[in-house]
Amino acid sequence: MIVEAPASPLARYALRRADDALILGHRLSEWSAMAPTLEEEMALSNMALDLIGQSRALYTYAGEVEGKGQSEDDFAYMRREREYQNILLVERPNGDFAQTMLRQFFFAAFAYPYWLAMMRSTDATLAAIAAKSEKEIAYHLRHSSEWVLRLGDGTAESHRRLAEALEELWPYTGELFAVLPDETALIAAGVAVDPDTLRGEWEATVRAVLERATLAMPSGGWMQQGGREGRHSEHLGHLLAELQYVPRMIPGATW
Amino acid sequence: MPTPNTPLWEVFIRSRNGLSHRHAGSLHAADATLALQAARDLYTRRGEGLSLWVVPSSAIVASDPQDKGMMFEPTASKIYRHPTFYDIPDEVGHM
Numbered sequence: 001m002i003v004e005a006p007a008s009p010l011a012r013y014a015l016r017r018a019d020d021a022l023i024l025g026h027r028l029s030e031w032s033a034m035a036p037t038l039e040e041e042m043a044l045s046n047m048a049l050d051l052i053g054q055s056r057a058l059y060t061y062a063g064e065v066e067g068k069g070q071s072e073d074d075f076a077y078m079r080r081e082r083e084y085q086n087i088l089l090v091e092r093p094n095g096d097f098a099q100t101m102l103r104q105f106f107f108a109a110f111a112y113p114y115w116l117a118m119m120r121s122t123d124a125t126l127a128a129i130a131a132k133s134e135k136e137i138a139y140h141l142r143h144s145s146e147w148v149l150r151l152g153d154g155t156a157e158s159h160r161r162l163a164e165a166l167e168e169l170w171p172y173t174g175e176l177f178a179v180l181p182d183e184t185a186l187i188a189a190g191v192a193v194d195p196d197t198l199r200g201e202w203e204a205t206v207r208a209v210l211e212r213a214t215l216a217m218p219s220g221g222w223m224q225q226g227g228r229e230g231r232h233s234e235h236l237g238h239l240l241a242e243l244q245y246v247p248r249m250i251p252g253a254t255w
Numbered sequence: 256m257p258t259p260n261t262p263l264w265e266v267f268i269r270s271r272n273g274l275s276h277r278h279a280g281s282l283h284a285a286d287a288t289l290a291l292q293a294a295r296d297l298y299t300r301r302g303e304g305l306s307l308w309v310v311p312s313s314a315i316v317a318s319d320p321q322d323k324g325m326m327f328e329p330t331a332s333k334i335y336r337h338p339t340f341y342d343i344p345d346e347v348g349h350m
Contacts (some may be wrong), residue, residue: 003326035262039282039293046296143292 003078006066007075008183012085013192014126015064015075016222016228019059019086022076023236025051026243030094033049034242040097043143047104054101057129077247080231081237088227089172091236098161098176101147102169108141109205113198121188145209152213166215174223176202263312264290266297268304276308284309 001232006012035041059072089107094100115137118130151158177195179187186192207217226232246253261283267276279298284290296308299307318326330336 037283039289041298042300043293043296046300139295146288146292147269150289 002080003070003074003083006062006068006070008065009186010123010191011062011066011181013183013186014058014062016056016085017061017223018075019084020055020090020107021051021058022055023084023086023239024090024104025049025055027092028100028104029092031100034059034183036097036203044100046135047140047143050133052128053093053211054133054136057132058229061129062124073247077244081149081232081240083230084232084236084240085115085228086236087175087178088224088233089169089175091227092169093235095165095168097147098139098151098158099165099168101144101151102162102165104140105144105148105239106169106173106176106206108144109209110195110198110202111137112141112199114193114236116196117177117193117198120190121193135226141205145205152210152227162186162196162213163215166210166218171222171224175225175227178225180228256287261285264294264309265312265315266294267308268294268298268308270304272305276306279303279314282309 004216025048028044028051031044031048033041036046047244055076056072059075062075063070063072089103092099092103112134113136115130119127119134121127121130148162151162153159177199179195183192203217210217213225262285263281264284265281268279269276279294282290282297283295284293284311287309292308294307294309298304
């Protein structure tokens with residue numbers, strides 16, 4: 001049974017944020033048994049579990065709001081690629097460790113002030129999810145920024161890799177601030193956060209860390225968009241094939 | 256694989272206010288900040304602690320196992336040092 005997009009703007013909004021968290025969490029989980037050290041293996045898995053937990057709360061809430069009995073699993077496993085509305089940044093392949101950490105840093109530098117602002121949402125459930133997520137993301141931001149610093153200001157090799165990651169990922173940061181037409185009313189009602197109000201803080205955080213990491217902050221430039229409208233890179237389909245394989249092969253399987 | 260220049264750190268966790276930090280294990284990290292983060296990620300996944308210390312393993316001075324006779328055996332005959340000869344009222348609780 002394929003799950004169609006919800007009709008309720010609030011459910012769609014929660015779903016988009018859930019998709020960001022699930023896809024990024026899944027990407028981090030791909031490091032399991034592959035991380036450079038045991039210590040980092042655990043750090044990456046911990047962050048993955050935080051994000052997957054956030055996605056579960058948001059999917060569940062989207063199902064409640066929509067009121068058609070859709071569960072978190074229905075949304076995660078039974079939607080097609082085009083129905084996923086995560087930003088393209090989170091589906092970028094892990095690449096090397098520098099790329100993974102910089103992707104995490106870009107996302108956390110946005111998500112931290114986002115959840116802080118969301119704690120004041122007029123929607124009690126979103127405010128509660130925000131209160132839990134804020135603490136988790138605060139740690140992701142700290143951990144990833146410490147690594148960005150060390151990679152940028154480390155060896156010639158680590159600096160080169162981080163500089164390449166910056167070039168690769170920068171065009172995907174614009175979509176962090178995208179607002180879809182059905183979200184403006186939610187923003188006006190104080191339910192959703194206007195991402196534009198977070199741009200200054202995001203840029204200040206990123207600039208401060210990149211400068212200490214001896215990398216120049218890129219200035220604007222062309223930005224890739226599309227994930228929020230369901231237009232994805234070729235990488236998401238492969239990710240979903242792995243993520244959705246078991247529940248589609250054996251519907252209703254439990255373990 | 257930790258490279259030879261990744262130092263070893265000892266991790267101490269205080270599980271509750273009022274208790275002392277207890278040794279929990281060790282880890283490899285390049286510096287103190289990352290050691291503290293790794294300690295959090297490795298040793299506090301199940302709500303084990305409220306406070307963490309990390310100490311460079313190289314800062315620990317250890318007794319020599321060969322000295323254990325001199326160091327620890329003389330205490331074996333001094334059972335009067337154990338406060339087991341007193342009756343403690345139940346109301347006192349855990350001491």
